Amino acid sequence: MIARQKLSKKERKNLIKGLLFISPWIIGFLVFSVYPTVYSIGLSFVRYSGFLPPVWLGLQNYQRLISDDLFWQSLYNTLYYAAFAVPIGIVVAIVLALAMNRNVKEVGIYRAAVYMPSIIPPFALALTYIVLINPQYGLFTYLLSFLGVPQTNYLSDPNSAKLVIVSLAQYGAGGTALIFLAGIRSIPQTLYDAARIDGANRLQCFFRITLPLLSPVILFALITGLTGAMQVFDPAFIITGGGPNNGTLFYIFYLYRTAFLYAQLGYASALAFVLFIIGLLLALLIYRLSQRYVNYELVS
Incomplete structure (x- = not known):
C-alpha cells in the first residue's frame, strides 16, 4: 500500500x-x-x-414507460432526428470550413456571414423558416417550382415535417464550422506539400490527410451534436407543436408536456432519467468506437 x-x-x-x-x-x-x-x-x-x-410509487413510473406509446414515439422521433441532423451537420460544417479556409480577400466577410445564422435566436429562426417553406408564397417553394417540384405543405406529413426540422438544424452549422476551421489550420502544410510531391490530388489529400487528422474534432462535434439532438425542443414547439400525428413529438417536448401541461412531475422525472441513461450509453458507445478511428497524433 x-x-x-x-x-x-x-x-x-x-x-x-x-x-x-x-x-x-x-x-x-x-x-x-x-x-x-x-x-x-x-x-x-x-x-x-x-x-x-x-x-x-416505487418503480411504477418506469413500468409505465414500457406501455406508453407516446414514449416510444417520442424516442423514435428523437433518434430519427439525431441520425439525420448530426451527420449532415458535420458534413455541412466541414464543407463550410474548407470554404472558409480559402485564401481570398473576402474570406473574413464570408466567415462572418456563415457564422451569423448560428447566433440567431431559435424562436426567430423558426418563425422565419415557417414563412420560407409556406406552400403558397414561401421562397423555398418558389425556388423549387423552377425544378418542377409542385407546391407541397411539408408540415402536413409526419416524415417530411421531421426532415424540415432536420434542415432547420443546419443553419447552426456555422459555429461548428469555425471549430473545424481551427482544426484544419492546425494541420502542418508540409504534409500537403509532401503528398503533392508524391502525386496526390486535392481529393486524395482530403481523405488521406485532412479527414484523418480532423477525427478528434469530428468526435467532439459528434458527441456535442448528439447531446443537442437528444434535447431538441424549440423547432417542434414553434413550428409544428408536435404534429402532425405526433410526427415531431420529440422526447424533450413530450417531457415538457408531461411535466407542465399534465402536471405529472414524477413521471416526467422518470422520462428525464431514462433520457440521461440513453444519452450516456450513446456517448460511451461513440467514444468506445472512436478509439479505432480517432487519430490524436500528426504522425503515427
Whole structure:
C-alpha cells in the first residue's frame, strides 16, 4: 500500500486558496446541477403534481414507460432526428470550413456571414423558416417550382415535417464550422506539400490527410451534436407543436408536456432519467468506437 504523502504547510495554504477561488463554481455546480439531478431522480419514484404531497410509487413510473406509446414515439422521433441532423451537420460544417479556409480577400466577410445564422435566436429562426417553406408564397417553394417540384405543405406529413426540422438544424452549422476551421489550420502544410510531391490530388489529400487528422474534432462535434439532438425542443414547439400525428413529438417536448401541461412531475422525472441513461450509453458507445478511428497524433 502506497503511503499518502503529507502536504507541507505552504501546499496546504495554496490548496485552501485554490478552493476559495473556485468555490463560486463549486457552489453553483452543487446547487444548480447536482441537487436538481438528485432531486429529479427522487421524484421519479413518486406521483407528484407540484401541488399535493408526493405519493410513493416505487418503480411504477418506469413500468409505465414500457406501455406508453407516446414514449416510444417520442424516442423514435428523437433518434430519427439525431441520425439525420448530426451527420449532415458535420458534413455541412466541414464543407463550410474548407470554404472558409480559402485564401481570398473576402474570406473574413464570408466567415462572418456563415457564422451569423448560428447566433440567431431559435424562436426567430423558426418563425422565419415557417414563412420560407409556406406552400403558397414561401421562397423555398418558389425556388423549387423552377425544378418542377409542385407546391407541397411539408408540415402536413409526419416524415417530411421531421426532415424540415432536420434542415432547420443546419443553419447552426456555422459555429461548428469555425471549430473545424481551427482544426484544419492546425494541420502542418508540409504534409500537403509532401503528398503533392508524391502525386496526390486535392481529393486524395482530403481523405488521406485532412479527414484523418480532423477525427478528434469530428468526435467532439459528434458527441456535442448528439447531446443537442437528444434535447431538441424549440423547432417542434414553434413550428409544428408536435404534429402532425405526433410526427415531431420529440422526447424533450413530450417531457415538457408531461411535466407542465399534465402536471405529472414524477413521471416526467422518470422520462428525464431514462433520457440521461440513453444519452450516456450513446456517448460511451461513440467514444468506445472512436478509439479505432480517432487519430490524436500528426504522425503515427
